[in-house]
Amino acid sequence: MKHPTIVWIGFIVCFGMGPSAFLKxxxxxxxxxxxxxxxxxxxxxxxxxxxxxxxxGEAEILGILISSNNEWIVPCADAINTWYGRPDxxxxxxxxxxFGYQNKTDPDRQTVSKYAEAIAxxxxxxxxxSSDAPAAALLCRKLLATQPDQSVTIVTVGFLTNLRDxxxxxxxxxxxxxxxxxxxxxxxxxxxxxxxxxxGRFPNGQGEYNLMxxxxxxxxxxxxxxxxxxxxxxxxxxxxKVGARLNQTPASNPVRMCYQLYNNLNNREAWDxxxxxxxxxxxxxxxxxxxxxxxLMHAQIPHGYNEWIPSPGKPHRYLIESMPPEQVGKIIEDLxxxxxxxGNPILKGWYADPEAxxxxxxxxxxxxxxxxxxxxxxFDAFSSPDLIHWTKHNRIFDNSRxxxxxxxxxxxxAVERDGKFYLFFGANDVHEGETGGIGVAVSDHxxxxxxxxxxxxLINQIVNGAQPIDQFVFKDKDGQDYLIYGGWSHxxxxxxxxxxxxxxxxxxxxxxxxxxxxxxxxxxxxxxRGDKYYFMWSEGGWTGPNYSVAYAxxxxxxxxxxxxxxxxxxxxxxxxxxxxHSVLHIPQSDDWYIVYHRRPLGERDxxxxxxxxxxxxxxxxxxxxxxxxxxxxxxRRVLTVDR
Numbered sequence: 001m002k003h004p005t006i007v008w009i010g011f012i013v014c015f016g017m018g019p020s021a022f023l024k025x026x027x028x029x030x031x032x033x034x035x036x037x038x039x040x041x042x043x044x045x046x047x048x049x050x051x052x053x054x055x056x057g058e059a060e061i062l063g064i065l066i067s068s069n070n071e072w073i074v075p076c077a078d079a080i081n082t083w084y085g086r087p088d089x090x091x092x093x094x095x096x097x098x099f100g101y102q103n104k105t106d107p108d109r110q111t112v113s114k115y116a117e118a119i120a121x122x123x124x125x126x127x128x129x130s131s132d133a134p135a136a137a138l139l140c141r142k143l144l145a146t147q148p149d150q151s152v153t154i155v156t157v158g159f160l161t162n163l164r165d166x167x168x169x170x171x172x173x174x175x176x177x178x179x180x181x182x183x184x185x186x187x188x189x190x191x192x193x194x195x196x197x198x199x200g201r202f203p204n205g206q207g208e209y210n211l212m213x214x215x216x217x218x219x220x221x222x223x224x225x226x227x228x229x230x231x232x233x234x235x236x237x238x239x240x241k242v243g244a245r246l247n248q249t250p251a252s253n254p255v256r257m258c259y260q261l262y263n264n265l266n267n268r269e270a271w272d273x274x275x276x277x278x279x280x281x282x283x284x285x286x287x288x289x290x291x292x293x294x295x296l297m298h299a300q301i302p303h304g305y306n307e308w309i310p311s312p313g314k315p316h317r318y319l320i321e322s323m324p325p326e327q328v329g330k331i332i333e334d335l336x337x338x339x340x341x342x343g344n345p346i347l348k349g350w351y352a353d354p355e356a357x358x359x360x361x362x363x364x365x366x367x368x369x370x371x372x373x374x375x376x377x378x379f380d381a382f383s384s385p386d387l388i389h390w391t392k393h394n395r396i397f398d399n400s401r402x403x404x405x406x407x408x409x410x411x412x413x414a415v416e417r418d419g420k421f422y423l424f425f426g427a428n429d430v431h432e433g434e435t436g437g438i439g440v441a442v443s444d445h446x447x448x449x450x451x452x453x454x455x456x457x458l459i460n461q462i463v464n465g466a467q468p469i470d471q472f473v474f475k476d477k478d479g480q481d482y483l484i485y486g487g488w489s490h491x492x493x494x495x496x497x498x499x500x501x502x503x504x505x506x507x508x509x510x511x512x513x514x515x516x517x518x519x520x521x522x523x524x525x526x527x528x529r530g531d532k533y534y535f536m537w538s539e540g541g542w543t544g545p546n547y548s549v550a551y552a553x554x555x556x557x558x559x560x561x562x563x564x565x566x567x568x569x570x571x572x573x574x575x576x577x578x579x580x581h582s583v584l585h586i587p588q589s590d591d592w593y594i595v596y597h598r599r600p601l602g603e604r605d606x607x608x609x610x611x612x613x614x615x616x617x618x619x620x621x622x623x624x625x626x627x628x629x630x631x632x633x634x635x636r637r638v639l640t641v642d643r
Contacts, residue, residue, distance in 0.1 A: 057631020092139030207305030237271030396448030
């Protein structure tokens with residue numbers, strides 16, 4: 001909106017570089033966004049742009065601050081965040097603010113919003129009223145204290161009350177530093193939507209809305225801020241009109257509904273959106289930066305105004321138009337229209353070896369809890385209706401339910417047969433002569449609890465050099481279930497009894513057949529597409545950056561399988577160690593996803609693995625295209641119930 005809100009964004013600004021340079025950056029911009037999300041609708045547009053940039057891997061949203069006074073605004077922000085797949089994003093609320101457009105019929109004089117209550121009532125969210133959220137300044141301190149020094153950029157697109165309160169804050173449980181010292185240590189720069197440049201006032205003598213209303217806060221924040229500041233002034237956003245194209249998005253889009261309720265989906269000025277775009281991508285080709293100077297804030301009664309004082313040694317600058325406003329508007333509106341995506345990683349926490357499947361109308365992921373072997377004593381599961389919103393099901397199975405398992409619970413594989421759910425698992429990192437290997441557990445529900453089915457391992461012995469780990473259950477066209485498994489660079493296949501209580505011999509009388517392809521290490525997976533059998537596996541060492549996935553194609557479950565090549569591997573600009581995957585197929589479609597783990601850039605802990613999802617495509621000859629690992633993940637996809 002035309003009133004600046006404070007957003008904090010941690011990033012390195014590279015002036016003069018194009019957007020592509022930021023897309024290649026290893027580290028996304030860290031952002032705390034301060035919005036009022038009330039009187040105008042560009043706050044909602046700014047949230048949409050920020051989520052789109054985060055989905056692209058260009059930004060990391062640390063938290064949202066609210067600078068207006070309305071009990072529906074935090075639930076509204078929470079609903080928008082939830083729709084974009086970030087339901088747990090921290091939100092802080094400024095209590096007791098009495099500035100801005102006032103609702104004179106309301107005895108509490110809450111800030112008026114044409115859309116906040118409607119959004120909160122229509123869309124799911126957790127926070128039921130704004131006062132349920134923590135105080136904004138305290139949340140700022142908490143978020144800043146956990147970040148590297150000079151890594152956070154603040155972007156404000158509303159009143160500066162929260163920043164004033166932050167500067168005035170005292171040492172607390174989060175940091176021993178006072179507010180100014182904490183900001184100086186942790187903040188890279190502040191991007192402020194506010195002010196009029198270079199004149200400082202409109203022809204009628206008034207200052208710009210965001211800076212003039214809470215004058216005392218503006219004077220304190222602008223005049224005393226201890227890091228560089230860049231202002232996106234009134235004129236920058238006033239010349240850019242966006243929002244009408246939201247009619248191309250689904251009616252289920254809460255940001256579309258905000259614009260619908262505010263101005264019937266007509267274009268609106270892009271004040272707040274310019275600040276977010278600059279905070280993440282810098283000036284790029286969109287704008288130029290003024291020469292250094294100082295934006296002096298004056299406390300004129302009843303409202304304040306800014307004065308620009310050019311000075312080479314001062315830390316303030318403001319944006320100047322460079323690219324035609326229509327072109328910048330197109331870029332901004334394209335971001336507003338981007339649908340919510342899962343983002344990567346899709347699960348919170350350290351999880352590896354993900355087994356993805358579909359039960360009913362839900363997607364399920366069963367991963368390894370990634371920790372040292374002696375701490376790998378349980379499994380969690382995750383379910384989702386749309387690949388974006390994931391629900392955690394805690395401790396669906398642990399070693400207390402298996403008399404013979406004492407450590408290293410690995411690589412669960414879940415299947416449903418006749419209304420029962422079976423969880424195949426590896427335990428104990430078994431070696432020759434030891435007890436352990438592959439077990440089976442059973443439950444009446446995919447979320448457990450699961451109980452050991454056999455009281456002993458299904459497979460304990462080492463056959464054909466294959467360590468009994470990394471089990472995958474494959475159901476062939478004739479209904480026969482197979483177990484494909486193996487570590488130590490060897491892979492076996494066995495036939496399973498219908499009740500999974502044991503193994504069946506093949507027609508030649510043997511029980512174990514080796515189907516190891518070239519360069520196989522571990523993590524087998526198989527699926528059928530058309531009339532071909534696709535066999536996939538992991539290569540390289542799981543602790544290193546070159547862990548990867550390769551595949552072969554055969555005419556039967558037994559192959560033969562000749563290696564074709566790698567389709568999943570590290571991208572040094574995104575993540576390393578991409579491997580140990582599963583394949584998720586959307587029923588009654590030719591849509592495929594690969595669910596896998598990878599290691600964040602710069603991470604040295606071998607167990608720091610996170611679960612991710614990306615599209616898997618085929619060429620016109622049926623070969624798998626190399627998968628591009630992404631930060632943004634995949635779009636929302638709801639399963640149909642009738643399958």
